[in-house]
Amino acid sequence: MAKRLVSAGDYEQLLSKYDTWLFDCDGVLWQGDRLIDGVPQVLDLLRSRNKKIFFVTNNATKSRKNYKTKFDKLGIEAQVDEVFGSAYAAAVYISSIMKLPKEKKVYVIGMKGLEEELEEEGISHLGGTDPADNTLNEFHLKNFTPDPEVGAVLCGLDTSVNYTKLSKAFTYLRRNKDCAFLATNIDSTYPSAEGLLPGAGSISAPLQCALGRSPISIGKPAETMLDCIRAKYRFDPERTIMVGDRLNTDIEFGKRGSLATLLVLTGITHESEVVGPNASATVPDYFTDSLGDLRAAIP
Ligand SMILES: O=C(O)[C@H](O)[C@H](O)COP(=O)(O)O
Ligand SMILES: [Mg+2]
Numbered sequence: 001m002a003k004r005l006v007s008a009g010d011y012e013q014l015l016s017k018y019d020t021w022l023f024d025c026d027g028v029l030w031q032g033d034r035l036i037d038g039v040p041q042v043l044d045l046l047r048s049r050n051k052k053i054f055f056v057t058n059n060a061t062k063s064r065k066n067y068k069t070k071f072d073k074l075g076i077e078a079q080v081d082e083v084f085g086s087a088y089a090a091a092v093y094i095s096s097i098m099k100l101p102k103e104k105k106v107y108v109i110g111m112k113g114l115e116e117e118l119e120e121e122g123i124s125h126l127g128g129t130d131p132a133d134n135t136l137n138e139f140h141l142k143n144f145t146p147d148p149e150v151g152a153v154l155c156g157l158d159t160s161v162n163y164t165k166l167s168k169a170f171t172y173l174r175r176n177k178d179c180a181f182l183a184t185n186i187d188s189t190y191p192s193a194e195g196l197l198p199g200a201g202s203i204s205a206p207l208q209c210a211l212g213r214s215p216i217s218i219g220k221p222a223e224t225m226l227d228c229i230r231a232k233y234r235f236d237p238e239r240t241i242m243v244g245d246r247l248n249t250d251i252e253f254g255k256r257g258s259l260a261t262l263l264v265l266t267g268i269t270h271e272s273e274v275v276g277p278n279a280s281a282t283v284p285d286y287f288t289d290s291l292g293d294l295r296a297a298i299p
Helices: 008-017 039-048 064-073 086-097 112-120 163-175 201-211 224-232 247-256 291-297
Strands: 020-023 052-057 083-085 105-109 124-127 150-155 180-183 189-192 195-198 240-244 260-264 286-288
Touching (some): 008 291, 064 112, 083 224, 105 112, 180 201
Parallel strands (some): 020 052, 052 083, 150 180, 240 260
């Protein structure tokens, strides 16, 4: 049963109980570029109490460096090394887990930040922001010569997705059974400042439909990102809490990592999915309306 946090005492108890705080970004810190009220003050409070903070986002449109720029612009103290995004996790997965040979390439449906993380890991890529792929011209197979070195297709949130990119990715995957089908994440929707939009899962879904096969999804709830944090930092899972807005990614991710979980209602999930007759089977340990509520614990 999820415990709703209501009093200053409830928030103070959370602060005392957990030393490491993992924050989802979209729907928790912000909606699009609109900062959620009280977030900077709560993060400052945690830092003043010497808490370790990490940002763990499935949003693959930005690299860790891009996120540092966004944090700076929004007036939130954050270091690049505290940011773990699904773009970074995908690059690490391809280089260190899949061990894609260096001569092989990745066909990308995604944005600049994803390409930057692949480049940081020394992974060759094509597609993505290439102007030749970002066209609304008709696509004809007779005009397409697939690159024989493509060994994986990687799909992330791409606000410029089109038939050419989907057709090239489809052709790579259909013609080469050894070509890996990867997704940075499969979130169905994206919580923009003005409301929900199709998420990364809705970008790879057409390929899933056309191919009859699902991608390997690297972001939350998969443990890849937690493995990336574990590879760099030591933390006690019993004194670590994951704060998120989506039950089937953030809260499931926390549970799989044996972390405590706090759900906030400023993103995807509604209270009726947490308590009552229609509650989801994936129940957080705690929930509250907004991360900003923790200001109540500020002396
Ligand atoms: O569609 C997506 O990629 C996601 O909605 C998204 O961007 C989630 O980001 P997060 O909530 O993990 O920060
Ligand atoms: Mg979120």
